[in-house]
Amino acid sequence: DIVMTQSPDSLAVSLGERATINCKSSQSVLYSSNNKNFLAWYQQKPRQPPKLLIYWASTRESGVPDRFSGSGSGTDFTLTISNLQAEDVAVYYCQQYFGGLPITFGQGTRLEIK
Amino acid sequence: QVQLQESGPGLVKPSETLSLTCGVSGGSISSHYWTWIRQPPGKGLEWIGYIYTGGNTNYNPSLKSRVTISADMSKNQFSLKLTSVAAADTAVYYCARQGVRDGYSGPVDYWGHGTMVTVSS
Numbered sequence: 650d651i652v653m654t655q656s657p658d659s660l661a662v663s664l665g666e667r668a669t670i671n672c673k674s675s676q677s678v679l680y681s682s683n684n685k686n687f688l689a690w691y692q693q694k695p696r697q698p699p700k701l702l703i704y705w706a707s708t709r710e711s712g713v714p715d716r717f718s719g720s721g722s723g724t725d726f727t728l729t730i731s732n733l734q735a736e737d738v739a740v741y742y743c744q745q746y747f748g749g750l751p752i753t754f755g756q757g758t759r760l761e762i763k
Numbered sequence: 764q765v766q767l768q769e770s771g772p773g774l775v776k777p778s779e780t781l782s783l784t785c786g787v788s789g790g791s792i793s794s795h796y797w798t799w800i801r802q803p804p805g806k807g808l809e810w811i812g813y814i815y816t817g818g819n820t821n822y823n824p825s826l827k828s829r830v831t832i833s834a835d836m837s838k839n840q841f842s843l844k845l846t847s848v849a850a851a852d853t854a855v856y857y858c859a860r861q862g863v864r865d866g867y868s869g870p871v872d873y874w875g876h877g878t879m880v881t882v883s884s
Contacts, residue, residue, distance in 0.1 A: 757808075
């Protein structure tokens with residue numbers, strides 16, 4: 650299985666500032682046939698299911714504010730939240746969905762307001 | 764808008780079988796990947812497996828010996844069976860859709876609200 654490791658486990662950021670969450674996969678999730686990274690980011694608030702934010706490592710899902718952005722390729726990825734808002738407090742997960750392999754998630758990063 | 768709703772017992776005895784069903788509206792289960800994911804209390808997300816076109820399945824190797832996912836096309840629903848449950852199987856169980864994007868398997872884009880299943884005597 651592909652192991653996903655996020656860092657940090659938790660972070661506190663001031664309102665209006667930038668939050669950065671990293672995700673590393675144990676093997677590349679870049680598929681040569683379409684040159685896309687099979688990597689997604691989710692936001693989970695208490696007592697809610699996860700919400701898809703980013704897929705293909707950097708494509709924002711419809712309706713997601715543009716202060717959320719994803720970057721990276723191969724094995725190293727980053728979720729950046731600019732201009733942090735109070736409603737962004739949540740746990741964030743990365744996930745790889747490389748075809749045919751078991752889907753795996755990172756352990757999660759808890760984001761709080763400083 | 765695709766909507767998913769889990770149903771099934773909230774309490775299962777150790778060594779028995781956990782059975783859940785997911786009703787889907789707003790889209791047909793004849794396409795995409797219909798998925799079960801679970802989350803133990805206070806912990807992260809674990810993919811259980813999915814069923815896709817033609818009734819093909821793919822399971823998490825760590826659960827494969829105990830898991831069966833099936834679909835009822837006439838009712839547009841799919842189901843999960845997990846045998847020989849133990850306390851470690853206590854979790855919120857989500858049904859979800861893993862979409863197809865640009866002709867390839869995509870991210871999980873629709874989720875049910877989740878149902879808490881407790882394994883206890």
